[in-house]
Amino acid sequence: MAGAPLEAKRQMTKIFERNLQGKPGLHAFIAGVSTYEHLPGGGPEKATLGDLKLAQLDGTARTAHAIYEWLKKADDDGRLPLPLASVRLLLSPSAGEANLNGIADACTWDKFTKDLNAWRKDARHAKSITFFYFAGHGLARWKGDSVLLMEDFAKPEVPGGVYGRAVDTKHIVEGMAPPVNAAFTIARNQLYFVDACRTSVSTLNKYKTKEAPEPWFNPIEASGVDDRSCPILYGSVPGDTAKLLPGNKTLFSEALLDCLDRLAATGPDKDHKQWHVTTRTLVDAMESAIAAVNKKYVHLGADQSYMPDGQNKTFTIVNLTAPPEVDVEVTVDPEVAVPVVGIDIRDKQLQPVRFIQPGQLAYPYHDRLKAGLYKFSATLLQAHDAYQPYESLECVALPDFPWTAKVTV
Amino acid sequence: MKSELVFSFPTNRLLNLDVPLEIRDENMGLVAQTLASQSVKVTPGTYIVTASLPAGQRVVRIVEAKKKREEVTLAVLERQESPHEWREIGHYFASPRAQRAEHMVQAAVDVRGLESLETRPSVTATLRVFGGNFLAGKKKPLAVGFRREHFDRDVAHLRCKPAKELRYVQMLQAGRPAVNIALPISKLGCTIAVHREPDRYWIEVYPENPQANLILGYTRNHKLQPQVTVAEGMLRDKFEDPIAAAVGAYALLRAGELDRLHHWTENLARYFVWLPDGAAIRGEHLARMGKHAEALQSFLDVFKRGLPVFSEGIRFTHDRLRSYCGRDASPKVKTALQSLQRFIPYLDFEKAVTTFTGSNPTAPDDAVVKRLPAKDKLDLAKLFT
Numbered sequence: 045m046a047g048a049p050l051e052a053k054r055q056m057t058k059i060f061e062r063n064l065q066g067k068p069g070l071h072a073f074i075a076g077v078s079t080y081e082h083l084p085g086g087g088p089e090k091a092t093l094g095d096l097k098l099a100q101l102d103g104t105a106r107t108a109h110a111i112y113e114w115l116k117k118a119d120d121d122g123r124l125p126l127p128l129a130s131v132r133l134l135l136s137p138s139a140g141e142a143n144l145n146g147i148a149d150a151c152t153w154d155k156f157t158k159d160l161n162a163w164r165k166d167a168r169h170a171k172s173i174t175f176f177y178f179a180g181h182g183l184a185r186w187k188g189d190s191v192l193l194m195e196d197f198a199k200p201e202v203p204g205g206v207y208g209r210a211v212d213t214k215h216i217v218e219g220m221a222p223p224v225n226a227a228f229t230i231a232r233n234q235l236y237f238v239d240a241c242r243t244s245v246s247t248l249n250k251y252k253t254k255e256a257p258e259p260w261f262n263p264i265e266a267s268g269v270d271d272r273s274c275p276i277l278y279g280s281v282p283g284d285t286a287k288l289l290p291g292n293k294t295l296f297s298e299a300l301l302d303c304l305d306r307l308a309a310t311g312p313d314k315d316h317k318q319w320h321v322t323t324r325t326l327v328d329a330m331e332s333a334i335a336a337v338n339k340k341y342v343h344l345g346a347d348q349s350y351m352p353d354g355q356n357k358t359f360t361i362v363n364l365t366a367p368p369e370v371d372v373e374v375t376v377d378p379e380v381a382v383p384v385v386g387i388d389i390r391d392k393q394l395q396p397v398r399f400i401q402p403g404q405l406a407y408p409y410h411d412r413l414k415a416g417l418y419k420f421s422a423t424l425l426q427a428h429d430a431y432q433p434y435e436s437l438e439c440v441a442l443p444d445f446p447w448t449a450k451v452t453v
Numbered sequence: 454m455k456s457e458l459v460f461s462f463p464t465n466r467l468l469n470l471d472v473p474l475e476i477r478d479e480n481m482g483l484v485a486q487t488l489a490s491q492s493v494k495v496t497p498g499t500y501i502v503t504a505s506l507p508a509g510q511r512v513v514r515i516v517e518a519k520k521k522r523e524e525v526t527l528a529v530l531e532r533q534e535s536p537h538e539w540r541e542i543g544h545y546f547a548s549p550r551a552q553r554a555e556h557m558v559q560a561a562v563d564v565r566g567l568e569s570l571e572t573r574p575s576v577t578a579t580l581r582v583f584g585g586n587f588l589a590g591k592k593k594p595l596a597v598g599f600r601r602e603h604f605d606r607d608v609a610h611l612r613c614k615p616a617k618e619l620r621y622v623q624m625l626q627a628g629r630p631a632v633n634i635a636l637p638i639s640k641l642g643c644t645i646a647v648h649r650e651p652d653r654y655w656i657e658v659y660p661e662n663p664q665a666n667l668i669l670g671y672t673r674n675h676k677l678q679p680q681v682t683v684a685e686g687m688l689r690d691k692f693e694d695p696i697a698a699a700v701g702a703y704a705l706l707r708a709g710e711l712d713r714l715h716h717w718t719e720n721l722a723r724y725f726v727w728l729p730d731g732a733a734i735r736g737e738h739l740a741r742m743g744k745h746a747e748a749l750q751s752f753l754d755v756f757k758r759g760l761p762v763f764s765e766g767i768r769f770t771h772d773r774l775r776s777y778c779g780r781d782a783s784p785k786v787k788t789a790l791q792s793l794q795r796f797i798p799y800l801d802f803e804k805a806v807t808t809f810t811g812s813n814p815t816a817p818d819d820a821v822v823k824r825l826p827a828k829d830k831l832d833l834a835k836l837f838t
Contacts (some may be wrong), residue, residue: 186797188768214772224743255779266745273709282802311481319481328505331549331675350802352675355741357709367481392479400634417479417501417515437512439501446532 057149060131068171069129073163076108077152077180078138082198105137105177107293108175111177118267125360132159153194153209157259172231182240187282207256219260221267232272233359239279239296273324273357281349295348299333307333309368319364328353332443367414371444374409385422392417413440422449455494458517461527466541471679477501506545507670538576539603543646544765546670578626578654579830586759588792590815597831602675609836619759630819637761639696665697674803685713703765729758733766756789764807
C-alpha cells in the first residue's frame with residue numbers, strides 16, 4: 045500500500061490520513077449526529093421554532109462510527125479499489141454512546157462545513173473516490189427534498205434563518221461537480237449515503253421555500269462538464285422516516301453493510317479477479333437487503349425504505365476476499381415426507397458440503413452456502429412406496445436460493 | 454468449435470424483449486453480458502445464464518454447451534410466474550406496490566379460497582381525462598375513450614389509444630384525494646391497470662412500447678440494468694416513438710452516459726414541442742455539459758409545454774431552476790420556478806410516471822373528494838362486471 049499512514053498527532057476531525065504522494069485515493073467524510081443541542085431533551089438553550097417534535101437520537105453517531113470502522117477494516121484487508129487516503133469523522137454522541145466521546149469533533153454546522161470544504165480540496169485527483177455518509181435527523185421542505193440537521197440545528201438567533209444550521213444535500217452534491225476551470229479537478233467517482241429522514245415537520249411548513257445556507261466557502265460556480273458517477277443512496281423515500289434500532293444502529297446501515305460485504309457482490313470478470321461490489325450491483329441489491337432487514341425486525345415494526353438517486357456510471361466500491369455466502373432454504377414436497385428424507389449437498393466436484401438429517405435443523409431448513417454450483421440431492425432414509433429420490437444441479441446465487449426436493453413418485 | 458447460445462422467453466410479453474443477461478462460467482466468472490435478443494458464442498462447457506426482471510423475478514439456467522447451437526429457454530422460477538398471460542405486463546414490470554397487492558390477494562385466496570375473497574370496494578370511483586398545460590393553469594377535459602381489454606376479480610386492463618398531445622388520467626374516489634397520472638402515449642398507446650382492493654381503487658400505467666416498459670419497470674423498482682445500447686437506440690428512433698425516446702434518454706442520464714445522448718436530445722426537444730420531457734432532458738443534458746445558459750433556456754421551454762410526463766423531468770427542472778435562481782434571480786426564472794413549486798408538495802416522486810393529487814389538475818392539493826362528477830367519466834365498478 046503506497047505511503048504510510050500519518051500517526052499520532054491525530055487531528056480530531058481528520059481521523060485518518062495517508063500520504064499517497066499525489067496518487068488517487070479514497071477520501072471519506074462521515075458524520076453522525078445523535079445529540080441535538082436545541083431540540084427537546086438537549087441543552088438549556090431551546091429552539092424558538094415552536095414545538096418541533098424532533099427527538100434526541102441514540103444510534104446515529106454509533107452508526108457513523110461503525111461505517112468508519114468498516115472502511116478502515118476494508119482498507120486494512122486490501123479490499124478497497126484505492127488506498128484509503130483520508131477520513132474525516134464528526135460525531136455528536138448521545139449519553140448512550142458515551143464510548144464515542146472524544147474520538148472526533150462534534151458535528152456542528154461550523155465544523156461540518158469547514159471539513160466539507162477541506163474534504164473537497166483533498167479529493168482533487170480526478171481518479172480519486174469520495175465517500176460521504178451522514179446519519180442523523182433529516183427533513184424535507186417538499187417531497188423529494190433532503191436537508192441534514194447538524195447538532196446545533198435550530199440554534200436561536202443564528203444567521204441563515206430556520207435552516208441556518210442545516211445542510212441541503214443537493215448543495216453538497218452540486219458543490220462536488222467538476223469545476224469549469226480545467227486547472228482544478230475533482231474525483232469523478234463519488235458515493236453519497238444519506239441515512240436520514242425525508243419527512244416534513246408541520247411546525248416548519250411555513251418555511252417551505254426557505255433555503256439552507258450554502259456549505260461551501262467559495263461561491264460555487266456553475267460546473268463544467270459533469271461526467272461524474274455520483275450515486276446517492278437515501279435511507280428513506282420522500283416523505284418517509286429512516287429507522288433506527290434504539291441503542292443500536294440504523295436499519296439502512298445494516299442493509300448497506302450486508303450489501304458491501306456480501307449481498308451486492310458480483311463474480312469475477314476481465315477487470316476483477318475477485319468477487320466485488322459495484323455501484324450498480326449495490327443499487328440493485330439494496331432493495332433485497334432492506335427487505336431482509338425489515339423481515340428480521342418485523343416484530344419491532346420495522347418498515348425501512350430506500351431510494352437511489354444521482355447519476356450512476358458503474359465503478360467498483362469494494363472487493364471481496366472470497367465468494368459471498370448465500371441464504372439457502374430447503375423444503376420437501378410433500379412436507380409429510382420430511383421425516384424420511386435426507387438432504388445431501390455437494391460442490392461441483394461432487395465433494396460433500398452438507399448433509400441435513402431430519403430433525404437436525406428446524407424446518408424449512410436454512411443454511412448458508414458460498415455462491416456457486418452445487419448438486420442437491422434428496423435421499424430416502426427409508427424405503428417408501430410414495431416417494432423417490434430427487435436431485436438437481438443448481439446455481440446458488442444471490443440474493444437467496446430456495447430449493448424444493450420433489451420426492452413424490 | 455464454439456457453441457452458439459440462443460435465448461428466448463416462453464411468454465409472449467417477454468418474447469423479443471432485450472432483457473439484460475449475464476453468462477458466467479462454472480466458477481461464476483463473467484463470460485459475457487448480452488441482451489436476450491442476441492446470441493452468444495462460447496467454448497463448450499457449463500455455463501450459468503442469469504437475468505433479473507424489473508419486478509424482481511429471476512431467471513437462472515445452467516446450460517451445458519455441447520452442440521453447435523443451444524436453445525436456452527429463460528423461464529422464471531415456477532413460483533414467480535404470472536398467474537395469467539394477460540397479467541404479465543403488471544406481474545413482471547409492476548411497481549413494489551402492485552407486487553405487494555398481488556401477493557396479498559394471492560395470500561388471501563390461498564388461505565380463504567376464491568369465493569371468500571371479497572374485493573368489492575365500498576367506495577365508488579371514476580376516471581376522467583384532461584389535456585393541457587397545467588403549469589400555465591390550462592386544462593382541457595377530454596373524452597375518456599378507454600377500451601377494457603381484460604379483467605378479473607382484482608385487476609382490469611384498459612387500453613388507451615395513441616395521441617400526440619399531453620394527457621393525464623384522473624381517478625376520483627370519495628374520501629380520498631383525486632390522483633392525476635400522466636399517460637405515456639404518443640405514436641403508441643398505453644395500458645392502464647386498475648387495481649381494486651376492499652376499500653379503494655388505484656391505477657398504474659404501462660407504455661405500449663415493450664422496451665420502454667422494460668426500462669420503466671427497472672426504474673420503478675430502483676434497479677439499474679445495463680441497457681445503455683438499448684436506451685441509446687430508443688433515443689435514436691425518436692420519430693418512431695418519442696415517449697420511448699424520452700425513457701431511453703432518462704436512462705442514459707441516470708447512467709451518466711453523456712456520449713450516448715449525442716445531439717439527439719436537441720432533436721427530441723425541437724421536433725416534439727408538445728412533449729415537455731424533451732425540453733427537460735435537453736436542459737439536463739446541456740447542464741451536464743456545463744452549458745448552463747442554454748440549459749436554462751431549455752428548462753424555461755418546459756413551462757411553455759406543460760408538466761413532464763415522467764417525474765424525473767420534473768426533478769431535473771426543479772433542481773436546476775433552484776440552482777440557477779441562486780445565481781440569476783431574474784423574474785422570469787423565479788416565476789417559472791414558483792409555478793412548478795405549486796406541484797412539488799403533491800407529487801409522488803416514487804412513481805416514475807408523473808403522479809400528483811388534486812381534483813383540479815392546474816391547482817394541485819390533497820383535499821379529499823366529496824362528490825364524484827356526473828358526466829365525462831368512467832365508473833370503475835363497471836370494469837369488473
